[in-house]
Amino acid sequence: AQSVSQHNHHVILSEAASLELGCNYSYGGTVNLFWYVQYPGQHLQLLLKYFSGDPLVKGIKGFEAEFIKSKFSFNLRKPSVQWSDTAEYFCAVPLGRSARQLTFGSGTQLTVLP
Amino acid sequence: DGGITQSPKYLFRKEGQNVTLSCEQNLNHDAMYWYRQDPGQGLRLIYYSQIVNDFQKGDIAEGYSVSREKKESFPLTVTSAQKNPTAFYLCASRQTGDTEAFFGQGTRLTVV
Numbered sequence: 402a403q404s405v406s407q408h409n410h411h412v413i414l415s416e417a418a419s420l421e422l423g424c425n426y427s428y429g430g431t432v433n434l435f436w437y438v439q440y441p442g443q444h445l446q447l448l449l450k451y452f453s454g455d456p457l458v459k460g461i462k463g464f465e466a467e468f469i470k471s472k473f474s475f476n477l478r479k480p481s482v483q484w485s486d487t488a489e490y491f492c493a494v495p496l497g498r499s500a501r502q503l504t505f506g507s508g509t510q511l512t513v514l515p
Numbered sequence: 516d517g518g519i520t521q522s523p524k525y526l527f528r529k530e531g532q533n534v535t536l537s538c539e540q541n542l543n544h545d546a547m548y549w550y551r552q553d554p555g556q557g558l559r560l561i562y563y564s565q566i567v568n569d570f571q572k573g574d575i576a577e578g579y580s581v582s583r584e585k586k587e588s589f590p591l592t593v594t595s596a597q598k599n600p601t602a603f604y605l606c607a608s609r610q611t612g613d614t615e616a617f618f619g620q621g622t623r624l625t626v627v
Contacts, residue, residue, distance in 0.1 A: 407557070410555065435615055435616075444605075444618050444619065444620045444621065445605065445607075445618040446618075447615045450615055491557060491558065493616075501546070501563065501565055501571070502560060502563060502571075502573065503548060503560070503563070503607070503609070503616055504560065505550070505557050505558040505559075505560075506557055507555065507556055507557035508555075508556075508557040508558075
């Protein structure tokens with residue numbers, strides 16, 4: 402079945418540490434890929450997206466993600482996290498018939514310690 | 516301001532009652548979605564609609580119903596058949612094609 406997986410459920414880092422959150426999908430066709438962030442008490446907002454072209458995409462607040470087609474992965478990275486990055490992060494991929502079902506992973510809660 | 520409005524923000528319901536959650540968008544988006552968010556389970560798709568008068572079941576449609584009579588509106592009814600309705604519900608919309616989704620602020624439903 403088509404799915405999106407995030408294997409890290411809760412990540413705890415100290416400020417200035419590097420971050421990498423995993424996202425894998427199972428879908429054989431052309432994919433669009435998204436990372437969303439949900440800060441405490443706020444609505445979901447787009448962090449970055451990949452449609453085509455350069456597999457390394459840059460988003461807001463210093464985040465980036467790399468699409469590796471052979472590994473069906475779209476991992477999110479940030480070289481140096483800040484306390485304000487504490488949030489829940491979701492990977493999303495349009496799946497299903499004609500890629501109409503925008504499907505989310507189970508999310509990763511990131512806690513950054515000051 | 517363009518955006519998605521969900522109302523109410525908090526909703527309490529007695530067991531056995533149906534309740535309808537509102538979602539309105541003025542972004543002129545074709546597609547609209549309803550998700551349920553539970554701790555540790557991410558966002559699970561309940562229903563989605565690509566055009567007016569058409570909608571499809573998502574992964575967890577049982578106990579829910581929707582309608583799409585207008586492009587800008589996609590209300591969700593949580594029926595008494597939903598066994599565990601207490602949750603945070605999110606509505607989203609996006610234009611068809613290669614675009615990202617935009618989300619509302621959510622409705623927290625509590626069954627008492």
